[in-house]
Amino acid sequence: xxxxxxxxxxxxxxxxxxxxxxxxxxxxxxxxxxxRFDPVAVVGPSLAAxxxxxxxxxxxxxxxxxxxxxxxxxxxxxxxxxxxVISVVLGGLLGMAAGxxxxxxxxxxxxxxxxxxxxxxxxxxxxxxxxxGFGVDKVAIAVGxxxxxxxxxxxxxxxxxxxxxxxxxAALTSGTGGFKSIITHxxxxxxxxxxxxxxxxxxxxxxxxxxxxxxxxxxVPPMPEWGSQINEGRLYIATAWWWSLAPAAVVALTVLSVxxxxxxxxxxxx
Amino acid sequence: MNKQLLxxxxxxxxxxxLVLFGAITLSFAILQFTPGDPARLIVSGGQEDAGxxxxxxxxxxxxxxxxxxPVLVQYFGYLLRVLSFDWGQAYSLRQPVTQVxxxxxxxxxxxGALSIGIMVALGLLLAVGEALLPTRWLRQVFSSLTVLGIGxxxxxxxxxLLQVFSFKLGWFPAFGxxxxxxxxxxxxTIALLGAGTLSQVFSRGIREVLGENHVLVARTKGMGHAxxxxxxxxxxASLPVYTIVGMLIxxxxxxxxxxxxxxxxxxxxxxxxxxxxARDFPLIQALIVLTGGIYMVITLLVDLSYxxxxxxxxxxxxxxxxxxx
Numbered sequence: 001x002x003x004x005x006x007x008x009x010x011x012x013x014x015x016x017x018x019x020x021x022x023x024x025x026x027x028x029x030x031x032x033x034x035x036r037f038d039p040v041a042v043v044g045p046s047l048a049a050x051x052x053x054x055x056x057x058x059x060x061x062x063x064x065x066x067x068x069x070x071x072x073x074x075x076x077x078x079x080x081x082x083x084x085v086i087s088v089v090l091g092g093l094l095g096m097a098a099g100x101x102x103x104x105x106x107x108x109x110x111x112x113x114x115x116x117x118x119x120x121x122x123x124x125x126x127x128x129x130x131x132x133g134f135g136v137d138k139v140a141i142a143v144g145x146x147x148x149x150x151x152x153x154x155x156x157x158x159x160x161x162x163x164x165x166x167x168x169x170a171a172l173t174s175g176t177g178g179f180k181s182i183i184t185h186x187x188x189x190x191x192x193x194x195x196x197x198x199x200x201x202x203x204x205x206x207x208x209x210x211x212x213x214x215x216x217x218x219x220v221p222p223m224p225e226w227g228s229q230i231n232e233g234r235l236y237i238a239t240a241w242w243w244s245l246a247p248a249a250v251v252a253l254t255v256l257s258v259x260x261x262x263x264x265x266x267x268x269x270x
Numbered sequence: 271m272n273k274q275l276l277x278x279x280x281x282x283x284x285x286x287x288l289v290l291f292g293a294i295t296l297s298f299a300i301l302q303f304t305p306g307d308p309a310r311l312i313v314s315g316g317q318e319d320a321g322x323x324x325x326x327x328x329x330x331x332x333x334x335x336x337x338x339x340p341v342l343v344q345y346f347g348y349l350l351r352v353l354s355f356d357w358g359q360a361y362s363l364r365q366p367v368t369q370v371x372x373x374x375x376x377x378x379x380x381x382g383a384l385s386i387g388i389m390v391a392l393g394l395l396l397a398v399g400e401a402l403l404p405t406r407w408l409r410q411v412f413s414s415l416t417v418l419g420i421g422x423x424x425x426x427x428x429x430x431l432l433q434v435f436s437f438k439l440g441w442f443p444a445f446g447x448x449x450x451x452x453x454x455x456x457x458x459t460i461a462l463l464g465a466g467t468l469s470q471v472f473s474r475g476i477r478e479v480l481g482e483n484h485v486l487v488a489r490t491k492g493m494g495h496a497x498x499x500x501x502x503x504x505x506x507a508s509l510p511v512y513t514i515v516g517m518l519i520x521x522x523x524x525x526x527x528x529x530x531x532x533x534x535x536x537x538x539x540x541x542x543x544x545x546x547x548a549r550d551f552p553l554i555q556a557l558i559v560l561t562g563g564i565y566m567v568i569t570l571l572v573d574l575s576y577x578x579x580x581x582x583x584x585x586x587x588x589x590x591x592x593x594x595x
Contacts (some may be wrong), residue, residue, distance in 0.1 A: 119293065
């Protein structure tokens with residue numbers, strides 16, 4: 001009942017978050033509809049202030065900041081989604097294995113997770129980058145790997161809960177194989193809880209990717225990406241605030257919106 | 271001391287040692303997983319295809335890091351070197367790793383200490399405001415401040431603070447590590463990161479305790495609201511905060527990586543970012559073990575002091591059940 005009520009009358013914050021995310025997603029899918037210029041072409045004077053032609057001004061090379069922010073959405077969102085998929089798939093598999101097999105396998109997987117947790121996520125991502133090398137794809141993989149421990153924990157807890165229920169025992173004793181029972185009983189029942197955590201983590205993943213690109217490990221300069229744009233412009237903040245602050249504001253609003261929406265869904269689930 | 275408490279302490283210490291051992295193994299694994307020749311990467315400063323390295327130099331690095339031996343021999347050699355605090359050379363800086371880290375640690379500890387102070391003060395203030403202010407909209411102002419603190423990226427916060435307080439007002443230096451005034455902006459930035467999380471956990475604790483029976487009893491016996499909060503609520507509500515201290519410390523170390531880079535402070539966070547950029551593996555390995563070790567010590571201290579704060583906790587099972595709450 002409360003879900004129906006919430007759906008009918010979403011609060012202003014939730015509605016605004018959903019609208020903003022829809023806009024960002026549209027920009028990521030169809031950037032040419034929004035952008036007025038080629039994001040990597042020189043189209044105006046250097047460091048022009050925002051005006052009717054260049055909505056968010058231009059950067060040092062005379063590229064349109066607004067168009068670069070629009071095209072940056074694609075790379076930043078795609079990298080965030082790739083990272084979450086890696087975390088969910090690998091973390092989910094390991095967590096279900098730990099929960100279902102128990103004993104020795106569970107002990108080994110759980111200890112490994114504790115070791116990974118002892119190193120802060122961003123530093124763990126940086127360590128993975130030192131292995132893989134630099135680039136947006138590698139940054140996405142690194143953030144995905146750093147996110148694995150959280151999903152191992154939630155998948156393990158969910159699996160433990162389900163394999164101890166009578167119907168799972170019934171499935172096993174009536175001759176369904178262990179692997180098939182997991183696919184048909186554990187995966188669909190654990191999916192809801194995992195999806196909520198994945199939603200909450202997406203904001204964090206976008207933030208980590210922007211942070212790592214900001215530090216210079218992600219997109220190669222002419223390519224539009226939010227984190228590296230903020231980094232390019234930060235030394236000019238006193239003279240051309242728009243260059244750095246425009247993508248910065250978009251990152252902050254995106255992360256806030258994702259968090260707002262997923263915490264809304266999270267409270268409905270529980 | 272009773273026996274139960276002693277077994278609890280022993281199991282926590284054993285567990286911490288296991289985690290540290292794991293972190294050391296993980297730092298060793300980095301070299302094994304790196305595709306190509308780590309020595310060549312080190313010589314060329316991170317560029318895989320810079321082929322101009324001279325063979326004598328490569329051979330020297332391989333010998334120093336033990337890369338020319340079988341994996342198992344390398345591993346036990348690595349463990350021995352870690353135990354004797356011999357981390358070898360930070361090639362990108364041409365100095366011993368221990369010296370480089372020692373120099374950086376001073377700056378990061380100063381920064382971390384100040385930001386923990388600000389974080390706790392701010393987090394408690396926000397939480398008390400969010401949970402206890404009399405009118406609804408005042409409470410909402412505080413809770414939206416909390417959400418902002420969690421959602422705004424640290425580097426965005428840093429850039430805004432720099433713009434306002436260094437460039438516009440000129441109150442604080444924008445760059446470097448020169449005395450207390452250069453510490454203020456980075457410390458505030460890192461503190462803002464954790465204060466939001468801290469205040470969320472604390473204010474949830476306050477609301478939970480306010481609904482408990484002993485508070486109701488005290489209230490019906492006529493205790494005033496301010497005194498009630500001070501004597502019965504705040505202390506109990508601070509219990510869940512202890513369990514996230516480890517997480518907050520981790521956040522400070524990650525935050526330091528970004529914030530020290532922006533403000534040009536030569537701490538270990540900045541060092542770590544530069545080591546990754548230069549693929550300086552000995553330095554990266556040492557810093558990973560160091561951060562894992564810091565986390566381990568902090569969580570161990572929290573675990574061991576927990577029975578003093580909350581006497582109900584004596585067994586590891588109970589402790590972990592509480593921390594999951």
